[in-house]
Amino acid sequence: MTRQRELILQILRQSDRHLTADEIFFLAKLKLPSIAMATVYNNLNAMSEAGVIGRVHTDGGADCFERTTEKHDHLLCDGCGRLTNVRFPGLEAQLRETLGQEIESYDLTVHCLCRECRSRR
Secondary structure, three states: OOHHHHHHHHHHHHOOOOEEHHHHHHHHHHHOOOOOHHHHHHHHHHHHHOOOOEEEOOOOOOOEEEOOOOOOEEEEEOOOOOEEEEOOOOHHHHHHHHHOOOOOOOOOEEEEOOHHHHHHO
16 A cells, blocks of 8 residues: 555544545645645545545535445535434335335435534524
8 A cells, every 4th residue: 555545544534524635635745745636536536436435425515535434324514514424224225115126325415404503593
């Protein structure tokens, strides 16, 4: 594993939230000033395609990356944009039963306002 890839994985493992490629690049640059943005993108793409890290597509926003690859869904705050992992046990089985067929995959993002954004309104 390259030094750059190890650094990107370390950044994701130490983060308590989802990070964009730009945020990962900024944090990587602090430890490895010679790292290029293309290197970050190439490594993120390769690791997410290989299932080493998770990638979350957001409507109208930059993709976010996370350390976990276990199946889960997301809450997206429409106020501040924070992504939070959430699990709905049995949802996949319920979808399969309702649809009457096998499911290849699904992505669920529930839009909400987090407590902080609700309290500001």
